[in-house]
Amino acid sequence: QSGSFHSKLAMGYIDLYEITKNDKYKKVAINVCDYALKQQTEEGRFISFNDSKNTHMHPHSYSAEGLLYVGIKLKISEYVESTKKAVEWALDNQLKEGGVPPIYISENNIFLKNERTDTLSQILRLSILLISYDKLDKRYVDRIHKLKDRILTFQEREGSQKGGMFYGNEEDGTRLNHIN
Numbered sequence: 001q002s003g004s005f006h007s008k009l010a011m012g013y014i015d016l017y018e019i020t021k022n023d024k025y026k027k028v029a030i031n032v033c034d035y036a037l038k039q040q041t042e043e044g045r046f047i048s049f050n051d052s053k054n055t056h057m058h059p060h061s062y063s064a065e066g067l068l069y070v071g072i073k074l075k076i077s078e079y080v081e082s083t084k085k086a087v088e089w090a091l092d093n094q095l096k097e098g099g100v101p102p103i104y105i106s107e108n109n110i111f112l113k114n115e116r117t118d119t120l121s122q123i124l125r126l127s128i129l130l131i132s133y134d135k136l137d138k139r140y141v142d143r144i145h146k147l148k149d150r151i152l153t154f155q156e157r158e159g160s161q162k163g164g165m166f167y168g169n170e171e172d173g174t175r176l177n178h179i180n
Helices: 004-020 023-038 057-074 077-092 117-132 138-152
Strands: 103-105
Touching: 004 023, 004 057, 023 057, 023 077, 057 077, 057 117, 077 117, 077 138, 117 138
Parallel strands: none
Antiparallel strands: none
16 A cells, blocks of 8 residues: 555655656655645554554654654655654654554554563654754653663574564563574
């Protein structure tokens, strides 16, 4: 299905535009990002699944990554603001351990509580970028540090894969037993 997460493709189109100066690539990037904006709810989350209206943090973050990149490159504040709203929504729903839930179930208004290090890292990266561009309120700094600390708890500290990151954990806290 198409979705807001395709805005991540706009990053490549903007790069093509910068290299070739061909406006068609810029237009495609803008069209994809404008479509993504239509998939964002008032609260800041991007709808990942058209049928259920649920949000999965991984494509949610893809949406924000594409919008931020294009917004910064083309100086389109609406895209940067959309990213800010998306990151704030994720951080406002931070788990007590410091991570962010991977899936929001809209029908029941609940979050799944398992964690994935890829989504934690995406929200951390977006948060740091927004802070560095002075686009995210400083009240989120403590949450960002808590998120960073949570990610580090997934790092393998010994053995042949020392330094690697465990994929995540189940809702009951059981560590998923493979390293990314």
